[in-house]
Amino acid sequence: MNPDEPANQPEPVNPEQIMSSDQATALRDLLVYLRGVNYQHVAITPLSHSRIYKRDAQAWAKTVRDIVGWGRPFHADVAGEPLFGLMEAGDVLQPVEMGWRSKVRVASLNGRLFLHSAYPTLEASSVFFGPDTYRFVRAVQQYAETRQPTVRRAVDIGTGSGVGAIALAGLFPDAEVFGVDINPHALALARVNAAANGCERVQMLHSDLLRDVAGEFDLIIANPPYLVDAAQRSYRHGGGALGAELSLSMVDAALTRLAPGGALVLYTGVAMVDGADPFLADVQARLQNRSGFSWHYEEIDPDIFGEELDLPPYDIADRIAAVVLNLKREA
Known part of the structure; x- marks a missing residue:
């Protein structure tokens, strides 16, 4: 196929159908908040991530990095405000027994912060960072x-x-x-x-x-x-x-x-x-x-x-x- 020829594909889904403007604003503000508290986290390979998990598979998050870096389950008071409120407004809270888990992770690179998919990245639509x-x-x-x-x-x-x-x-x-x-x-x-x-x-x-x-x-x-x-x-x-x-x-x-x-x-x-x-x-x-x-x-x-x-x-x-x-x- 010529790379310049239009592909015969279904009409693409608009990103606005995935995320509302209010959700996008909340997630933008979440990244701004994390930058303000000097959050940093290096995203590693899935295999290395799983090894970190296995050190204590039942551990609950104790820090913000545990929540949106490692993706551990957490209690709302550990997240605190405004982080919990921004995650709720951004629709990235997943309820689990006795608490919550983040639907996204945040990685740092060259002084910038980036949202990407939660671990493990099993869905076909997952957004990878590593x-x-x-x-x-x-x-x-x-x-x-x-x-x-x-x-x-x-x-x-x-x-x-x-x-x-x-x-x-x-x-x-x-x-x-x-x-x-x-x-x-x-x-x-x-x-x-x-x-x-x-x-x-x-x-x-x-x-x-x-x-x-x-x-x-x-x-x-x-x-x-x-x-x-x-x-x-x-x-x-x-x-x-x-x-x-x-x-x-x-x-x-x-x-x-x-x-x-x-x-x-x-x-x-x-x-x-x-x-x-x-x-x-x-x-x-x-x-x-x-x-x-x-x-x-x-x-x-x-x-x-x-x-x-x-x-x-x-x-x-x-x-x-x-x-x-x-x-x-x-x-």
Whole structure:
């Protein structure tokens, strides 16, 4: 399929159907409140999170970080006001026996706070935030600092919590910035995160890749899902035999939508098989007969999500590595 052709899909759900304006305002104020009390929490992998839980599986929250960082059950008096009231107004309180649990978590990155889905992220519409997010933003920042590009229009494909688009807005304050996603739950949280972090001008829009947004871009960034997920959760399932299908689709989209002098910064994970990199081979095949582009490819972490190697389809892989592809169209 041509990445620019409109997809034959059902009418997308509007994020306003997921979250009312009053809920969005309450959640924005919740993030502002947490920033005011110097809240910080680093989001870790689900496996590491589960290990923390197992240290005391029956523990109730004692701190705000326990409530919206670790996602432990809590009593209302531990949350206190205004936090409990803001969570109630934002409709993120889930009743449990003898107390409550938060439907969202809050992570910190570069002095900003971001709403994302509660642990465990089992629903297809879950909005993920974890170590990949930190590596992705670092790769975008490194590109901006070393290349110092001129950026008038930029887009974060598969924006999720909005973190990439919000990072772009901070790096390029004069640019028109878009965050696009097919998940309305992600867009609803991304809009709250943008508002709470002073980035209201970032446009968070529904789009399947770049099919539903027009024009060329000086900078395209993406952190696509790259695993094969049996439940095909949108934040995790990359498609194809080893999870690289969506990453390759984003490369294809960038090849047709980069402005002269524009660049793609793609962070993804790759299953290495018998010492070879199949994603790199596919990228090389796409670019070998295409003039007008230069590119750089780097493996930045040799071993991530090692637990996947116990299960098919990754039981044929040596390892899963984190990589960054920088693709530039000549001016």
